[in-house]
Amino acid sequence: MKLVRTRAMAAIALLAGLGLGCSKGSSGPDPAGSAAPAEAKPSAKGIEAAGNDAAVVELAKKVLGCKWGSYGFDSMCPEMKSLIESELIREGKADATFVSFLEDPNEQVRWLGSRALSQRGKVFRNDKALAERIVVVAEGETSKTVAQELGGVVGGIKHADTGLGERIKVMAKGHAVQQMRTSLLARMLFSNGETLYEFVKDIATNDKDAVVRKAAMSAFWTGTPPSRAADSCKMWLGFVDDAADDVSGEAAYLTAFYPQGGGCKAEWDPLLDKIEKRAKEGTIKSTQMASALFYLHRQTGASDAQKKRALAVARAILKNEANTGMARGRALELLAEKDPDGKALLEDRLNNDKDVFVKRRAKDLVDKASKPADDKAKAAEADKAKASATKKP
Numbered sequence: 001m002k003l004v005r006t007r008a009m010a011a012i013a014l015l016a017g018l019g020l021g022c023s024k025g026s027s028g029p030d031p032a033g034s035a036a037p038a039e040a041k042p043s044a045k046g047i048e049a050a051g052n053d054a055a056v057v058e059l060a061k062k063v064l065g066c067k068w069g070s071y072g073f074d075s076m077c078p079e080m081k082s083l084i085e086s087e088l089i090r091e092g093k094a095d096a097t098f099v100s101f102l103e104d105p106n107e108q109v110r111w112l113g114s115r116a117l118s119q120r121g122k123v124f125r126n127d128k129a130l131a132e133r134i135v136v137v138a139e140g141e142t143s144k145t146v147a148q149e150l151g152g153v154v155g156g157i158k159h160a161d162t163g164l165g166e167r168i169k170v171m172a173k174g175h176a177v178q179q180m181r182t183s184l185l186a187r188m189l190f191s192n193g194e195t196l197y198e199f200v201k202d203i204a205t206n207d208k209d210a211v212v213r214k215a216a217m218s219a220f221w222t223g224t225p226p227s228r229a230a231d232s233c234k235m236w237l238g239f240v241d242d243a244a245d246d247v248s249g250e251a252a253y254l255t256a257f258y259p260q261g262g263g264c265k266a267e268w269d270p271l272l273d274k275i276e277k278r279a280k281e282g283t284i285k286s287t288q289m290a291s292a293l294f295y296l297h298r299q300t301g302a303s304d305a306q307k308k309r310a311l312a313v314a315r316a317i318l319k320n321e322a323n324t325g326m327a328r329g330r331a332l333e334l335l336a337e338k339d340p341d342g343k344a345l346l347e348d349r350l351n352n353d354k355d356v357f358v359k360r361r362a363k364d365l366v367d368k369a370s371k372p373a374d375d376k377a378k379a380a381e382a383d384k385a386k387a388s389a390t391k392k393p
Contacts, residue, residue, distance in 0.1 A: 046104025052097045059083045060101070060112055072111045072145055083112075084119055092122030099130050102137040107146050110137070114149035121153065125191070126161040135164050138171060138180065147180035154180075155187025159195065169199060173207075182215035189223030197228060201235065210244040217247065221254060226261075233264035240274045249286025256292035262301050269306065271296070276313045282322025290317055290330035297338060311339050318349070318358075325357035332358065336365045343369070 044050065047057060059082060066077035073080050088094055098121065101113025117124060117134075124130040138154045141147050159165030172188065175181050189200045200223070204216035217239060224232040236258075239251030255264050255271050264271075275292065278284050293310045296302055302310075317323050317331040332349060336342040346369070350362040 045100070046106065047101055047109045049100040049103070052100055053088065053094050056083075056086075056088050056094045056097050059086060059088070060109075060116075063112055064108060068108060070145060072115060072149065073108070084116065089116055089120045092120070092124065095121050095123040095127070095130060099124060099133050102134060102150070107143045110141075110143070110146045111149055114146060114153050117153045118149055118156070121156070124153070125156050125158050128162045128164070131157045131162040131164055135167055135171075139167070139175075141177060141180060144177055144179045147175075147177040148183055151180040151183030151185075152187045155184045156191050159192050165192075172199075173203065178209065178211060181209075181212050185212065185216045185219050187219075189219045193223070194225050194228070196223075197225070197231075204235075204239075210247055213244070214247050214250050218250060218254065221258070224260070229258075229261050230266075233258065233267050236264065237267040237270055237274075240271065245285040246288075249288030249292075252286075252292035253288040253295070256296040256299070263299055265301055268296060268299075268302065272306065272309050272313055276316055279313060279316035279320060279323060282320045284317055284323040284327045287324075287326045287330045290314065290327045290334070293317075293331065294334045297334065307338075311335065315339075315345075318345070321354060325355035328355065328358050329361035332361055333365065336369070 047060060059079075062079040063073060063077070063083050066080050067074040075081075083089070089098075095117065098113040098116045101109050101116075104110055104113070124134060134150075134153060134157065138147075138150050141150055154168055154171065157164060157168060159168065168184070168188065172181060172184050175184075185200060185203065189196050200216050200219055204213050204219075207213045207216065217236070220232045220235070233255060236251045236255040240248050240255065242248040242251065252271060252275060255267050258264050271292065275284070275289055278289065284290070293314050297307050297310045311334070314331040314334045318328050318335065321328070332345065335345050339345065346362050346366050349358055350366060353359050353362065
């Protein structure tokens with residue numbers, strides 16, 4: 001019996017030495033059926049997704065070497081220009097590929113897809129499947145840089161064709177990233193027209209974020225349907241009294257500069273009243289408030305009396321040093337260009353103003369005014385020298 005045991009143990013040892021045992025340390029193959037099935041790799045997404053246009057992907061990957069900043073890739077980068085100007089992506093031909101880019105974990109790829117869709121996209125606006133993928137990505141986007149571009153893409157989606165209007169409205173009213181809201185609001189009214197007029201107006205009036213309110217109010221510049229132009233003009237005039245300086249300044253600018261239908265003519269005199277009141281109170285903080293006078297003076301439909309009054313209000317802004325230097329400097333630009341006493345005003349501000357910005361602006365305008373005369377004098381001297389050189393002895 002001892003001999004049998006000894007031989008059995010020797011056989012086991014021999015098998016182990018030949019690597020035929022079942023030890024985990026063995027380099028031989030596992031017994032059939034003992035290996036766990038290999039885990040399937042998840043399908044590639046984003047720029048590597050199956051079905052992407054290979055030629056477009058090749059162009060896009062070159063862009064990833066361009067300079068990247070807080071606003072995305074440098075638009076002047078040759079590779080960036082090559083992609084955006086390529087015939088491969090015009091008229092929405094590569095929309096499906098760029099929608100896949102939006103699903104990439106790399107924010108640079110998502111930004112690139114957003115920029116391409118914003119500038120060259122078309123099909124996605126009415127295609128429910130593509131539009132829904134865009135909305136899903138946008139709802140969860142956290143990058144400010146991507147959101148700035150992607151919001152405009154979402155804004156271009158047609159609500160009636162895709163049935164996504166309610167989800168998009170939720171983003172416009174409460175997305176966590178401000179840039180998503182502002183860029184979305186800037187485009188959604190233009191893309192969907194009358195149906196969103198009151199919705200966007202409500203955000204412009206009532207939202208707690210002044211930056212968002214300004215974006216919503218500005219959306220009516222391009223988004224106002226022809227039948228609602230008078231309503232938008234009245235709305236903008238009302239916002240001139242807003243407590244937020246950026247909102248009030250932008251409202252004044254829009255009221256003065258709006259070109260459709262001859263402009264907001266009925267609001268021009270009340271606008272001058274409001275700006276003059278603030279100028280005398282010294283509460284003008286936005287340069288846009290002064291710019292409003294500049295553009296009102298340029299309106300072909302403005303009367304001589306309104307143009308003269310615009311200059312008088314600009315003088316009021318300049319005179320009251322409680323108004324910000326930048327607003328006063330902008331008013332000075334209008335006076336230097338259009339006021340009969342503009343030259344004297346420049347000299348006075350250059351020599352006597354207490355605000356460094358206004359003094360610097362006055363100097364720049366004085367230098368600009370004198371440059372043509374200097375150029376003419378130099379040209380005359382050059383002609384004289386040339387004539388003397390060509391005279392025969």
